[in-house]
Amino acid sequence: MGIHIGVDLGGTNVRTGIVQEDGTVEQLIQEKTEVENGVDRTLEKMIDMIERTAGGRTIATIGIGAPGPLDPHRGVILDPPNLPGWEEVALVERMEAHFGVDVQLDNDANAAALAEAKFGAGRDYTSVFYITVSTGVGGGLVIDGRVFSGAQGYAGEIGNMILQPNGYQYSNLNKGSLESYASGTAIGKRAEELYGIEGGAERVFELVKEGKEEAQHIVEEAVDFLAMAIANLTHIINPEVFVLGGGVMNAGDLIWVPLEERVKEYLFPGLIPEIKLKRAELDGHAGVIGAALLPLQKK
DSSP states (O other), X not given: OOEEEEXXXXXXXXXXXXXXXXXXXXXXXXXXXXXXXXXXXXXXXXXXXXXXXXXXXXXXXXXXXXXXXXXXXXXXXXXXXXSTTOSSBOHHHHHHHHHOSEEEEEEHHXXXXXXXXXXXXXXXXXXXEEEEESSSEEEEEEETTEEOOOSSSOTTOGGGOBSSTTOOOOTTSOTTBSHHHHSHHHHHHHHHHHHOOOSHHHHHHHHHHTTOHHHHHHHHHHHHHHHHHHHHHHHHTOOSEEEEESGGGGGTHHHHHHHHHHHHHTSXXXXXXXXXXXXXXXXXXXXXXXXXXXXXXOO
């Protein structure tokens, strides 16, 4: 039968684990990605970690979640900002050549979406849109247990959704994009540039609790943009449930309470009682779990 291994490849860390049928993770290993040492070094490390994770057991499938942009159809990592030097890396081909088993690659947000849809907050629904709000903003759509990746694999890239034409911009994203206002990075940068508040998003949330109006304004702005994005996605896709995770969402009611109310202001009246926002349940292991599920998606 063999075991199913998930690999969560990030710019800082690589994590591997065996994922059981009930979604539990065993033999979890985490090590530094060492991107500064080149692609080959990281690939060698991944192979070694997978072999140590397997511990001599037969491997049935390997799934890999990685930062985009990538092409899940060809199994190629294109040129992700947080994996410098990874240009047109045929990751699936190289892993299949070594292990001789089915290997599947997809965006890390899609992998997390699949995990939440199968074992997390979206397990009771047939259509799930997962949103992660952390350093950046990402998303993934799962319908009937299968990730919808789109024609070129870019489906779910909601961070680049334009919500404020010619608005604020950072990185290579569109001006006025969702990620430019609602991500943890954006919250920290906006606070510093507008009000001289240093310490990133975490400090902003602390100041909100202390009643500082400038910090409250930054958070309200982020919530408003996130609410607009969710409303847009609702009108376009109309999923049964939105599952939200990531570091920013860990701010709790500072985000959740106003977000749930603000979303309703942008919806058709008939959708207001139907909208469902749920907190992610698998943030700690979603990447590894979802990666392992990639080769096992419902056909």
